[in-house]
Amino acid sequence: MGRSPCCDKVGLKKGPWTPEEDQKLLAYIEERGHGNWRALPAEAGLQRCGKSCRLRWTNYLRPDIKRGKFSLQEEQTIIQLHALLGNRWSAIATHLPKRTDNEIKNYWNTHLKKRLAKMGIDPVTHKPKTDALLSADGQSKNAANLSHMAQWESARLEAEARLVRQSKLRSNSIENEINQSSSSAAAAAQRSHHHSPPPRCLDVLRPWRRVSGPWPPINGAVGNVGGDLESPTSTLSFSENGAAHPLSAGGTADDATGMIEFMGNAGEVLVKEEGGDEEWKSFGNSTNHLPQYNEGIENSITFSSGLHDMTISMEGFTELLLSNSGGRNLSESDSGSGGGGGSGDGSGGSDYYDDSKNYWNSILNLVDSSPSNSPLF
DNA sequence: AATGAATACAACCGCGAAGTC
DNA sequence: CGACTTCGCGGTTGTATTCAT
Numbered sequence A: 001m002g003r004s005p006c007c008d009k010v011g012l013k014k015g016p017w018t019p020e021e022d023q024k025l026l027a028y029i030e031e032r033g034h035g036n037w038r039a040l041p042a043e044a045g046l047q048r049c050g051k052s053c054r055l056r057w058t059n060y061l062r063p064d065i066k067r068g069k070f071s072l073q074e075e076q077t078i079i080q081l082h083a084l085l086g087n088r089w090s091a092i093a094t095h096l097p098k099r100t101d102n103e104i105k106n107y108w109n110t111h112l113k114k115r116l117a118k119m120g121i122d123p124v125t126h127k128p129k130t131d132a133l134l135s136a137d138g139q140s141k142n143a144a145n146l147s148h149m150a151q152w153e154s155a156r157l158e159a160e161a162r163l164v165r166q167s168k169l170r171s172n173s174i175e176n177e178i179n180q181s182s183s184s185a186a187a188a189a190q191r192s193h194h195h196s197p198p199p200r201c202l203d204v205l206r207p208w209r210r211v212s213g214p215w216p217p218i219n220g221a222v223g224n225v226g227g228d229l230e231s232p233t234s235t236l237s238f239s240e241n242g243a244a245h246p247l248s249a250g251g252t253a254d255d256a257t258g259m260i261e262f263m264g265n266a267g268e269v270l271v272k273e274e275g276g277d278e279e280w281k282s283f284g285n286s287t288n289h290l291p292q293y294n295e296g297i298e299n300s301i302t303f304s305s306g307l308h309d310m311t312i313s314m315e316g317f318t319e320l321l322l323s324n325s326g327g328r329n330l331s332e333s334d335s336g337s338g339g340g341g342g343s344g345d346g347s348g349g350s351d352y353y354d355d356s357k358n359y360w361n362s363i364l365n366l367v368d369s370s371p372s373n374s375p376l377f
Numbered sequence B: 001a002a003t004g005a006a007t008a009c010a011a012c013c014g015c016g017a018a019g020t021c
Numbered sequence C: 001c002g003a004c005t006t007c008g009c010g011g012t013t014g015t016a017t018t019c020a021t
Helices: A019-032 A040-044 A050-061 A072-085 A089-093 A101-118 A138-179 A185-192 A203-212 A317-325 A328-333 A351-356 A359-368
Strands: A236-240 A243-246 A260-265 A268-273 A280-282 A290-293 A300-304 A309-313
Touching: A019 A040, A019 A050, A040 A050, A050 A101, A072 A089, A072 A101, A089 A101
Parallel strands: A236 A260
Antiparallel strands: A236 A243, A260 A268, A268 A280, A290 A300, A300 A309
């Protein structure tokens, strides 16, 4: 159990990889794939432990990795997902194609965390550091509401992760059959990093996206938008009392293997994976409340507890987050942009940081704009 | 030009989950 | 069913590079 002893062996090299080692590892994986990481180093003629080889491959050598500077869209996605998921880098990475969890984690620690801190936002909680802002009433409840959304998304991600694993197993077995008759390096490389169905977008955020399309660039200022973050669609529905409301109608023709549904049943959260074992799995807790996407009310989700309703307006949410969490692009629209504006990239002006102090407050204000204003939770 | 601080990124470590026997 | 292996994840460290003085 637990720790692998492979790295304890003497004589194994540690530290930075040389180009020769990279070449050996690449050549081996291209030719034979990586079946067993533990056995791989010896077979590939590397004086490394399997773990080190796996890390080097997954974080650096894999051909489907996009390296280099993070785009603004990617930054914003990371911030948003981190607000929802916390330090679950692998989960975040599934929504950032071609980026590794390690890279995202490093980027967060070296760039984004500091940037949020400068903005006066606690990078852990994504709340303003002056907690006095969160009084005992309204806003703290609203934060709890957002926390519920995060819980659901976490549960969904866990379910998706299992789907991905199952899908991977299936595809691997199929491809193994195919590759019996094919030994081309290209095919092997494809096999070796064919992990899963393409990552899907974060469904909790999808209603935000629907407001103005898939992650629209603010002011059209940012290149490299859209394509990098393109995500096939999974179907997610929140429902309560058996009434399902598809959050996303835009099912794309990817080869994703399943549909995941969230079902609220007397306060219990159930997750069903279609194509899986056809069972409803409980992540439940009777204190949770299930959001409903309001098809009649554009861009809104209603949280209903049976006694109380609260509707979150999605209108402007995307813009708000993008405006306040990113920043680099904001300098181009900082003239009289009201609440969403900002300026500079930190090295430029300070207005950006001033405005960004409203990052979370603004989110909460949106939440607080419930038509019913009913006390909740 | 030298040097120390800050930054960025690659890599390692240890733990827990999942899988296998 | 428990022991063991393997893998993946998140936290942390080490090192190279850049910047400031």
